[in-house]
Amino acid sequence: MAPLRFATPDQTTDPDALAALAGPVRAIARAPLHTVGFTEARHERLELTLESGARRSLVVKRTRPSTDWTARRTDDTVGREAAMLAEPALGPIWEAFACPYVAFASAGGEIALVMDDLSAHLFPDVRAPLDEAAEERLLGALAALHARFWSSPTLALPWLARPEHLAGVLDARCAADPDARAVLPDALRASVTDGWAAALQRLPPRVASVLTAPAAEAAWLWDGLPRTLLHGDAKVANFAVLPDGRVAAFDWALLGAGPASLDVGWYLAVNATRLARTREATLARYRALLTARLAAPLSDALWERLVRAGLVVGARMLLWSKALAAAAGRPGADGEWAWWAARLEAACE
Secondary structure (H helix, E strand, O other), X not given: OOOEEOOOHHHHHOHHHHHHHHOOEEEEEEEEOOOOOOOOOEEEEEEEEEOOOOEEEEXXXXXXXXXXXXXXXXXXXXXXXXXXXXXXXXXXXXXXXXOOEEEEEEEOOEEEEEEEOOXXXXXXXXXXXXXXXXXXXXXXXXXXXXXXXXXXXXXXXXOOEXXXXXXXXXXXXXXXXXXXXHOOOHHHHHHHHHHHHHHHHHOOHHHHHHHHOOHHHHHHHOOOOOXXXXXXXXXXXXXXXOOOOOEEEOOOOOOEEEOOHHHHHHHHHHOOOOOOOOHHHHHHHHHHHXXXXXXXXXXXXXXXXXXXXXXXXHHHHHHHHHHHHHHOOOOOHHHHHHHHHHHHHHHOO
């Protein structure tokens, strides 16, 4: 069933409005909800007691694109998550993923999303590899999404994030620009600034020049590559494996259009300690899962171009964090840095 659309964000916590979703509501217990990461959105858990005596747990997310750093850094003026739920052409997303959303609202410059509380099915927030079966489900769901929207006319939606948005959201130029840095939360601002300073000192000049070029000038990486719909933030914390084996996906604030490998490059970058396989094996497995769903196989030459784009954009988004981890002596960080540095040097030849 498609998520209900409420007239205002305040209705997402109103008992009378929620009755249309859950049935007559006797009482609501509300509590703030802590989430992982640097989001500036507000999350709240609603424990509904229905007139029938049944209980239902929901999570509400509220944010304003005009003040949210991710929205501001990627030119999101509409609230992509709400726009996604309002757009019928994007309904097939939920053929690849289970939909956690049950209602939403967008009005007065604010969006609100109501989700089933899937906390029990989230991955634990630990620095430890997933089991291979869980990773297989995540990669399979991403491949299904990408195959479903491969070269789709839906990619023309004007509010979707573009590759240059992803390549520039937290890149070295953001770290060097006082106005761009000012948008970031305090803790993230300091880490991005210090991390890029450390990263650029360690990189060969050619790689550093590619990573510090304006994002729009990196279009040579993705020009001419097939495009599809991107989740945009494929970190493990944004997924839940349900008891029936389906994968629910949250946090579509970077929903975009571009080469499928941009999701995969970010998956490798942001989930470095969660990978069930080696990085190379993860790339190979994703390729096999995607190819099985496409009408024609990907040539080796096209695949290499896709991988190059994904890794360079992923590095522009997160290499600063890998430099900080290496400088801090975190276990495994030197090997992680060495792999990325070698792959980037090859990509930037």
